[in-house]
Amino acid sequence: MTNYKIRKHMDDLMVFAKTLPGSNVYYREDWDTIYFDLKGKKFGQFECITNDFFICLA
Template sequence: MSVEERVEFCIAQGNKLAGAQVYYREDWDCYYFDIAGKYFGLLSAKSGGESFITLKNLPEVNEELRASYQAIRPGYYTNKVHWNSIDLTSGEIGKEMLASLIISSYQLVVSKLPKKVQATLLEK
C-alpha cells in the first residue's frame, strides 16, 4: 500500500467513528482527528518521504508497541508516555493493526469525555 493509500485509509477510519471529524489544520500542517473538541490523532500531511500518524494509548501498551515495532516511536510534539507516532512509510504496520490503533485512541479519548457527551455519541 502506498503512503497516499495509507493516509486515505487513516482518514477513512477516523471518519467512520461516531462523532469523529477528520480535517486538515493549516496552522499545524496535519490532519486533525477530533472528537468533541479533543484530538485523538494527528496525521502528517506529507505524502512523500516520511509520513506519521500520532495516536494515544495506555502507557503500558505504548511501551510494548515500541519494543515490538521499529515503526512505532514516542509521539512527536506530544506527551511521550501517552502518545506514539507510527511511521506509515515503513510497511511494518498492517491495515488491520492501524485501524485497531486508531479505534483504541478514539475509545481512550471518548472514555475521558463527560458522561453527557459520551451519551450523545452513543445516540449517533
C-alpha cells in the same frame, strides 16, 4: 513500506475515522497536518515532512 502504501493506509484510516460517531477529520493549516478529533478531543494526526510520513495517535 513504500510512500504509495503509506499514503493508501493514511487515506484508509481517514475514511474509517470519519465513520466514527462524533469524529472530525480535517486539515489544520496552523499545524500543517491532518487532524483527528473525537467529540472535540484530539486523538491523532498525520504529517508529511519531505516525503517522510508521521502518524501520531494520542
